[in-house]
Amino acid sequence: MRANAAADQLPGRHPAPPLDGAPLWRLGFRPFYLLAAAFAAAAVPPWLLAYLGLLPQGPVNLLWHVHEMVFGFAVAVVAGFLLTAVQNWTGLPTPRGRGLQALVLLWIAGRCAALGA
Numbered sequence: 623m624r625a626n627a628a629a630d631q632l633p634g635r636h637p638a639p640p641l642d643g644a645p646l647w648r649l650g651f652r653p654f655y656l657l658a659a660a661f662a663a664a665a666v667p668p669w670l671l672a673y674l675g676l677l678p679q680g681p682v683n684l685l686w687h688v689h690e691m692v693f694g695f696a697v698a699v700v701a702g703f704l705l706t707a708v709q710n711w712t713g714l715p716t717p718r719g720r721g722l723q724a725l726v727l728l729w730i731a732g733r734c735a736a737l738g739a
Contacts, residue, residue, distance in 0.1 A: 647718055647719050647723060648718050649709075649716075650701065650717065654726070657698055657729065661690075661694055665695075686736065690733070705722070
């Protein structure tokens with residue numbers, strides 16, 4: 623047994639849940655940063671084609687670009703940061719596993735809804 627075992631459990635701090643499942647779903651920044659980068663890479667070609675007039679008028683236009691930069695890319699990065707940093711700031715566990723997957727699916731649903739609107 624370690625000498626500092628009592629110091630590991632600070633007052634007001636909750637013990638970390640056991641690590642199970644894929645590492646991708648253990649911390650909030652992992653799926654959200656990955657999806658933000660993938661979304662940015664996937665959104666640039668249609669936006670360039672629409673900007674150059676090579677894509678017929680459709681859901682990809684200036685308003686779509688503005689909306690997705692704020693509510694798509696920026697929200698994914700901020701959510702990933704906060705879901706990781708809040709755990710360090712407060713000592714409270716943040717969503718992981720199924721809860722984190724639900725948040726990611728909600729973000730993906732928002733991207734699909736914005737494209738279909």
